[in-house]
Amino acid sequence: MEQVTLYGGEIIWAHSPEECFGPPCSIHAPSEHRLNMAPLHWRYDRQIMERICPHGIGHPDPDDIKIREGWDEGVHGCDGCC
Numbered sequence: 001m002e003q004v005t006l007y008g009g010e011i012i013w014a015h016s017p018e019e020c021f022g023p024p025c026s027i028h029a030p031s032e033h034r035l036n037m038a039p040l041h042w043r044y045d046r047q048i049m050e051r052i053c054p055h056g057i058g059h060p061d062p063d064d065i066k067i068r069e070g071w072d073e074g075v076h077g078c079d080g081c082c
Helices: none
Strands: 002-005 011-014 040-043 048-052 058-060
Touching: 040 058
Parallel strands: none
Antiparallel strands: 002 011, 040 048, 048 058
């Protein structure tokens, strides 16, 4: 496990690079998507990773395994950034 600092100083524990399930991986190996360089935010209520766009909106990260595998529908208040 490794400690990872996310958007706004949020700290989470994540798998280490050696244990990585990716690519793609939100933390270690993001794919080429529109928000791949945007800050990460862990959504505790849905247990998914989000990318925070320049407008402050959280967009489910397509590299999160729950989004990638269809375990979460990825619904969000989109402003067109993703």
